[in-house]
Amino acid sequence: MDEVNRRVLEAIRDLRTIRIISDVPTERLTSDNYLESAINLVEPFVKTWEIQHAVRHIVVDVYPRHTYIVFDINNHRYDFNVAHLQTFTIPVHILRLSKRSNDWTFFRREMEDRRVAKDIAELHRCNGQSQPPFFADHISGSVYLSPRPTGMHTGICHRCIIMRF
Numbered sequence: 001m002d003e004v005n006r007r008v009l010e011a012i013r014d015l016r017t018i019r020i021i022s023d024v025p026t027e028r029l030t031s032d033n034y035l036e037s038a039i040n041l042v043e044p045f046v047k048t049w050e051i052q053h054a055v056r057h058i059v060v061d062v063y064p065r066h067t068y069i070v071f072d073i074n075n076h077r078y079d080f081n082v083a084h085l086q087t088f089t090i091p092v093h094i095l096r097l098s099k100r101s102n103d104w105t106f107f108r109r110e111m112e113d114r115r116v117a118k119d120i121a122e123l124h125r126c127n128g129q130s131q132p133p134f135f136a137d138h139i140s141g142s143v144y145l146s147p148r149p150t151g152m153h154t155g156i157c158h159r160c161i162i163m164r165f
Contacts, residue, residue, distance in 0.1 A: 019090040022069040025099040035135045057133035084125035089113040
């Protein structure tokens, strides 16, 4: 964990703003409260980072085998009121928990920058005025109570897929 924290802090120092997607085995979470158990799983990391950096939880995205916990670090351009329209890219990094070894790894995933930015804007649109962290349950099915209009969508919210490995 110390090595991963060192690498994350190094990425923050070099890039200033980063987006982290934690990829964890869903079986490691409590099924009756995926949101809370996912956030608790990464909390030891987050506590270290938020000492000197602004950390914002964005979404917990649950699938049968994997759960993705997305958060931004030092994203000072974030504006909740227009987040459904904001698609500027932030460097995406993956923080993965191995199912077999129970070890964490951290690496850059540049090819995901643009797509994840668009997916997060769509999540904001689908969730209306609800504040993050959002919860997308692809096991039971996501429910969006008050989607925001943008003029470019039909009013039907598509399930947002944060990661596709």
